[in-house]
Amino acid sequence: MGRLLAFAGPRRALTFLGCALSALSMLAGFGPYVCIWFAARDLIAVAPDWTAAGSIAVYGWWALGFATGSIALYFAGLMCTHLAAFRCASNMRKRAIEHLMHTSLGYFDTHASGALRRVVDGCAAETEGLLAHKLPDTAGSVAMILGMLALFFAFDWRLGAACLVPVAVSLCCMVYMMGGRGMDFMTRYMESLVKMNKTGTEYVRGIPVVKVFQQTVNSFRAFHDAIEEFTVLAQDYAVKWCQTPQALSLTVIGAAAVFLVPVVVLVAPGETDVARLSTNFAFYAIFSAVIPTAMTRVMFMSEAFQSAADAVSRVEGVLAAPVIAAPAAPKEPRDTSICFDDVSFAYEGAEEAALGHVSFTVPAGSTVALVGPSGGGKTTAASLVPRFWDVGSGRVLVGGVDVRDIDPAVLMDHVAFVFQTNRLFSQSILENVRAARPQATREEVLAALSAAQCDDILAKLPDGVDTVYGAEGAHLSGGEAQRLMIARAILKDAPIVVLDEATAFADPENEVKIQAAFKRLARDCNGRPRTVLMVAHRLSTVRNADKIVVLDRGHVVESGTHDELLASDGLYARMWADYEQAVSWKISSDAAGEVA
Numbered sequence: 001m002g003r004l005l006a007f008a009g010p011r012r013a014l015t016f017l018g019c020a021l022s023a024l025s026m027l028a029g030f031g032p033y034v035c036i037w038f039a040a041r042d043l044i045a046v047a048p049d050w051t052a053a054g055s056i057a058v059y060g061w062w063a064l065g066f067a068t069g070s071i072a073l074y075f076a077g078l079m080c081t082h083l084a085a086f087r088c089a090s091n092m093r094k095r096a097i098e099h100l101m102h103t104s105l106g107y108f109d110t111h112a113s114g115a116l117r118r119v120v121d122g123c124a125a126e127t128e129g130l131l132a133h134k135l136p137d138t139a140g141s142v143a144m145i146l147g148m149l150a151l152f153f154a155f156d157w158r159l160g161a162a163c164l165v166p167v168a169v170s171l172c173c174m175v176y177m178m179g180g181r182g183m184d185f186m187t188r189y190m191e192s193l194v195k196m197n198k199t200g201t202e203y204v205r206g207i208p209v210v211k212v213f214q215q216t217v218n219s220f221r222a223f224h225d226a227i228e229e230f231t232v233l234a235q236d237y238a239v240k241w242c243q244t245p246q247a248l249s250l251t252v253i254g255a256a257a258v259f260l261v262p263v264v265v266l267v268a269p270g271e272t273d274v275a276r277l278s279t280n281f282a283f284y285a286i287f288s289a290v291i292p293t294a295m296t297r298v299m300f301m302s303e304a305f306q307s308a309a310d311a312v313s314r315v316e317g318v319l320a321a322p323v324i325a326a327p328a329a330p331k332e333p334r335d336t337s338i339c340f341d342d343v344s345f346a347y348e349g350a351e352e353a354a355l356g357h358v359s360f361t362v363p364a365g366s367t368v369a370l371v372g373p374s375g376g377g378k379t380t381a382a383s384l385v386p387r388f389w390d391v392g393s394g395r396v397l398v399g400g401v402d403v404r405d406i407d408p409a410v411l412m413d414h415v416a417f418v419f420q421t422n423r424l425f426s427q428s429i430l431e432n433v434r435a436a437r438p439q440a441t442r443e444e445v446l447a448a449l450s451a452a453q454c455d456d457i458l459a460k461l462p463d464g465v466d467t468v469y470g471a472e473g474a475h476l477s478g479g480e481a482q483r484l485m486i487a488r489a490i491l492k493d494a495p496i497v498v499l500d501e502a503t504a505f506a507d508p509e510n511e512v513k514i515q516a517a518f519k520r521l522a523r524d525c526n527g528r529p530r531t532v533l534m535v536a537h538r539l540s541t542v543r544n545a546d547k548i549v550v551l552d553r554g555h556v557v558e559s560g561t562h563d564e565l566l567a568s569d570g571l572y573a574r575m576w577a578d579y580e581q582a583v584s585w586k587i588s589s590d591a592a593g594e595v596a
């Protein structure tokens with residue numbers, strides 16, 4: 001509760017006030033019943049001369065006052081707890097979002113956006129019900145139990161003691177059901193539920209695979225088994241474990257009045273005020289079941305506390321995500337060069353380093369290509385320039401300054417990154433491109449789109465540049481989406497461009513257009529060359545680079561121009577030979593197809 005209420009700030013006091021008001025409301029709620037008890041006692045005492053009972057109207061007004069007061073207190077309490085709950089949930093969301101804004105971008109590679117959304121939004125929502133309703137209701141239930149016990153012993157301690165018998169039996173049943181082996185059952189039940197949800201999600205995600213490979217639903221045995229396991233556990237818990245104590249508890253609560261009978265039989269012969277004894281018997285018979293009911297409500301609160309604790313832990317997990325530390329004394333990059341100075345880097349939890357002692361330079365205004373076998377570390381190296389991750393050791397310099405000493409906003413202004421994967425929002429194409437520079441005019445966006453060879457894409461979309469991406473009919477191929485991302489980078493007009501796998505998805509027609517878009521991107525709006533660090537698989541795209549750096553298993557194995565690398569007859573020369581063979585194979589098979 002402390003960790004949760006810390007999110008409510010000064011409004012946490014309202015939670016305590018709300019609970020106190022709810023408890024008071026419950027105590028005030030006893031008022032009408034006590035008034036009824038007094039009225040009944042007076043009426044029985046004067047029976048059958050009912051008119052002799054002169055205070056009945058007074059009791060009536062008091063009862064009305066208590067009832068109205070109880071409702072008013074309850075509403076005031078709920079108002080307080082709601083104000084605190086909403087502030088708590090909104091602060092949870094705000095703090096998580098704010099923190100994510102300062103988290104290294106690499107964090108989003110390892111944490112799925114859907115899961116993060118569920119944490120930020122879903123977990124905050126989960127705590128609302130606990131703080132707004134369950135907590136004040138529990139305070140009310142506790143007050144009810146204590147108030148009832150006090151009343152029971154105030155009116156007639158002998159009948160009060162008799163009422164405790166069903167309470168004690170019911171309590172024992174609940175402890176039996178929820179403690180010890182019952183708790184074991186509960187833990188296994190929760191684990192089984194989580195497993196079922198997890199395998200269910202995997203199953204839904206895997207439906208395309210089931211279809212493509214003509215698999216039957218039975219191929220997802222894990223999901224089926226998880227459902228079976230959950231069913232058996234739930235049935236065992238309900239039938240084998242809870243059936244007897246639950247039945248016993250319900251029986252003693254329902255028949256609570258029975259426990260009063262022996263007491264009345266024992267005390268009645270010596271009782272002088274029979275009217276009072278009869279009224280007490282009626283009162284106790286009616287209200288003896290209230291305490292076990294309130295106790296059940298309090299005990300089931302533990303489930304709500306458990307799920308709120310889980311929600312708070314998840315939000316705290318997001319808040320613990322590493323942030324990009326802003327430098328105390330930021331420095332300005334002196335030019336647009338990039339330099340890797342003995343850089344090593346390992347992903348969190350990875351056994352092997354993704355990069356080891358990598359050094360190379362991209363002089364201002366030049367184009368350097370990173371090539372090498374899959375998993376060699378190209379994407380990782382490119383990601384270190386805009387600080388998606390921070391290096392383990394060594395330095396990445398931009399304009400001669402360590403990127404960790406540059407203000408993150410200034411670094412982002414200097415570097416445009418074209419992502420490997422499609423990062424388009426469900427907004428219009430115009431807004432998607434404008435995300436790079438929100439103050440850009442419509443004309444500037446259109447010019448950037450045109451420079452990125454996107455005219456054919458706009459022509460085929462129903463509303464041109466105003467078409468919402470992802471809406472009906474507005475889907476783009478991988479190559480087309482990449483051209484839009486190049487348009488973004490062109491609009492951003494940053495002096496340094498990092499291109500990651502920019503041609504990985506392209507078909508030949510798209511590739512020609514992407515090449516043209518690259519050419520345009522490689523020069524700024526005044527025609528001056530930008531600094532380009534390019535990750536590429538297709539060797540044709542890197543042939544004209546000023547320098548090619550070959551990365552293999554995280555190490556620079558060679559570097560130089562295309563011709564120099566061919567002459568040195570190393571890994572690049574072998575890759576080039578393979579590439580040429582693949583191209584000639586493709587041409588000959590195309591030609592064979594044409595002849596046929």
Ligand SMILES: Nc1ncnc2c1ncn2[C@@H]1O[C@H](COP(=O)(O)OP(=O)(O)OP(=O)(O)O)[C@@H](O)[C@H]1O
Nearest residue numbers: 109110347350354373374375376377378379380381
């Ligand atoms: N988010 C990550 N967490 C842990 N390990 C990672 C992560 N991303 C990449 N790796 C590992 O780091 C190494 C380098 O990967 P990287 O993606 O940089 O290589 P790459 O040369 O770009 O490969 P490809 O050409 O296939 O894209 C690989 O061993 C990879 O498995």
